[in-house]
Amino acid sequence: MANTVTTQDREIKHLNVLVQVQLNRAIKEIKAKGINPLVVETLRSKERQYYLYCQGRTAAEANKAGVPADYAKKYANPTAKKVTWTLDSIHIQGCAVDVIPQRKVNGKMTAIWNSQDKETKQIISIMEKYGFEPGANWKTSPDSPHFQVKGCRGTTYSASNTTKWVTKMIQFHLEAKGYSVTIDGIWGAKTTAAVNKFRKKCGWKENGKLGKNAIKVLIA
Numbered sequence: 001m002a003n004t005v006t007t008q009d010r011e012i013k014h015l016n017v018l019v020q021v022q023l024n025r026a027i028k029e030i031k032a033k034g035i036n037p038l039v040v041e042t043l044r045s046k047e048r049q050y051y052l053y054c055q056g057r058t059a060a061e062a063n064k065a066g067v068p069a070d071y072a073k074k075y076a077n078p079t080a081k082k083v084t085w086t087l088d089s090i091h092i093q094g095c096a097v098d099v100i101p102q103r104k105v106n107g108k109m110t111a112i113w114n115s116q117d118k119e120t121k122q123i124i125s126i127m128e129k130y131g132f133e134p135g136a137n138w139k140t141s142p143d144s145p146h147f148q149v150k151g152c153r154g155t156t157y158s159a160s161n162t163t164k165w166v167t168k169m170i171q172f173h174l175e176a177k178g179y180s181v182t183i184d185g186i187w188g189a190k191t192t193a194a195v196n197k198f199r200k201k202c203g204w205k206e207n208g209k210l211g212k213n214a215i216k217v218l219i220a
Contacts, residue, residue: 005051005075008041008098015042016094016152021219022169023097026130030099033126035119038111040098040145044091049084051075056082085141096148097132099123115144131169131185158195158209159187167191170210173218174198 003009012020030037054062054075062072066087090096101112101119114120115136124134127147135146151163157170164185171183171191179194196206202217210218 003045003048005045005048009043009045010039011042012039012097014094015097016149018152018166018169018215018219019095019097019149022130022132022149022172025172026127026132027099029126029130030123033122035122036102037099037123038102040100040111041091042097043094044089046092047071049087049089049092052084053087055080055084090148090150093153095150095152096146098145099127099147100145113145115142120144131165131172133165156209156211157215158207159192162187170195170215170218177218 012023015023027037027039050062050067050071053065053067054072055077057065057076058078059069059072059076061078062076063069067075101117101123102109103112103119104110112120124136124144128134128137132147132149135143135148149163149165149169151166152169157166162170167187168183168185170187171181171185171194174181174191174194175183177198179197181191181194192208195208195210198218199206199214202214204214
């Protein structure tokens with residue numbers, strides 16, 4: 001079934017390639033803990049973001065915030081519950097995913113939307129371990145199902161052009177390839193040295209950077 005503004009895209013393959021690999025690793029560990037994870041949403045269209053923003057708002061309110069007038073008029077639903085506070089979700093970049101546990105309740109498989117649930121907390125811990133920023137940790141409008149990687153849509157990563165979350169993911173892959181790094185989200189001299197060793201092995205100039213092609217080779 002084709003995705004619409006009212007349905008979620010749940011395909012992991014539609015995410016940024018670095019995010020895909022780390023998400024699959026995290027899900028593997030989540031399942032190993034005996035938890036049954038449900039991927040609720042991955043990539044989101046801009047129009048779907050407009051639709052979500054219009055929930056709980058009038059057309060005038062949505063348009064004032066930046067929703068184009070046609071979409072604001074079409075999707076405004078002031079009686080609904082507000083579900084988002086942004087028009088620039090990381091979902092649109094293919095660098096965010098919503099994940100919750102699901103398990104049998106009274107004999108029926110049920111999605112668990114409870115931030116205090118034991119399995120939800122385990123998912124949050126594991127996703128953070130693999131480099132995802134958990135929405136559950138936000139001081140304003142926490143969102144426990146949401147996990148994102150800011151800065152992942154860049155074309156070249158280095159000590160001067162990265163984020164904590166991108167760095168952490170890169171460090172995971174450097175370590176997996178046998179390079180000595182600390183997986184802490186800090187791109188310091190040790191991470192630069194590991195990147196240069198990797199680049200040298202690939203026959204590339206040791207410039208301390210990872211571009212799109214280098215990332216693809218690193219995570220292969």
